[in-house]
Amino acid sequence: MTEQQAQKSIVVLVSGNGSNLQAIIEDISQLKINAKISAVIANQKTAYGLTRAENAGIPAIFIDHKSFASREEYDAKMVQCINEFTPDLIVLAGFMRILTPDFVEHYLGRMLNIHPSLLPKYKGLNTHKRAIDAEDKEHGASVHFVTPELDGGPVVLQSKVPVFEQQDAQELADRVQQQERQMYPLVIKWFCEDRLKMINNKAVLDNQILAEEGYAIE
Numbered sequence: 666m667t668e669q670q671a672q673k674s675i676v677v678l679v680s681g682n683g684s685n686l687q688a689i690i691e692d693i694s695q696l697k698i699n700a701k702i703s704a705v706i707a708n709q710k711t712a713y714g715l716t717r718a719e720n721a722g723i724p725a726i727f728i729d730h731k732s733f734a735s736r737e738e739y740d741a742k743m744v745q746c747i748n749e750f751t752p753d754l755i756v757l758a759g760f761m762r763i764l765t766p767d768f769v770e771h772y773l774g775r776m777l778n779i780h781p782s783l784l785p786k787y788k789g790l791n792t793h794k795r796a797i798d799a800e801d802k803e804h805g806a807s808v809h810f811v812t813p814e815l816d817g818g819p820v821v822l823q824s825k826v827p828v829f830e831q832q833d834a835q836e837l838a839d840r841v842q843q844q845e846r847q848m849y850p851l852v853i854k855w856f857c858e859d860r861l862k863m864i865n866n867k868a869v870l871d872n873q874i875l876a877e878e879g880y881a882i883e
């Protein structure tokens with residue numbers, strides 16, 4: 666690090682287990698990332714990510730999408746709640762609700778997602794099964810900026826894993842998730858050091874426009 670950055674505030678959105686959240690919590694507590702998770706918000710009451718947040722002393726908030734009449738109303742409530750924490754960055758970590766264009770525009774260039782495929786392949790759901798069914802030889806995960814186009818925002822980083830014969834979707838998912846827990850904290854660190862930006866719908870790292878598949882680790 667060349668200069669001292671102000672500490673960034675992060676709000677993390679989860680729907681489930683929260684293993685990516687845990688990896689971020691750990692890198693922050695080890696001072697690898699200069700940031701504070703100001704809140705964790707879930708749309709599922711039983712999301713284990715909420716328990717992980719509580720255990721780390723982070724405000725854990727449940728907002729039930731089922732108690733809103735429309736996606737627009739749910740997202741408006743989310744914006745109101747999130748903004749109380751004045752975040753610099755929104756992190757989707759296994760968040761399973763599609764977000765409205767208004768929500769996305771509000772945080773454009775300040776919201777990241779991790780998606781379990783080598784984008785642009787397999788946008789949407791059931792990615793591991795789709796990779797196996799297509800007999801792909803490799804699969805993986807992508808971190809991207811969130812834009813209104815679902816899983817279509819610029820990719821920052823990808824990580825690949827081999828697909829073995831006879832491997833089932835759960836085994837493949839476990840292997841991909843192991844990679845996710847390494848790569849997501851790294852990208853968040855870049856953002857928090859002001860090295861990573863989205864400019865004109867492109868991911869830019871250290872003033873270099875990244876390729877379609879994101880940064881290539883040699």
Ligand code: NHR
Binds near residue numbers: 761
């Ligand atoms: N919203 C926008 N506008 N753009 C993106 O790139 C988004 C997004 C919201 C979530 C995560 C994404 C993923 O990584 C994400 C990216 C949920 C669905 C989905 O179909 C699809 C993609 C992603 C997350 N959700 C169903 C829905 O009707 C609900 C499914 C469920 O509850 O199990 O919202 O894969």
Ligand code: GAR
Binds near residue numbers: 685
């Ligand atoms: C991760 O594999 C993430 O890529 C995926 O869900 C898992 C969440 O794990 N995300 C999506 O499928 C988004 N639609 P976690 O809750 O343990 O971080």
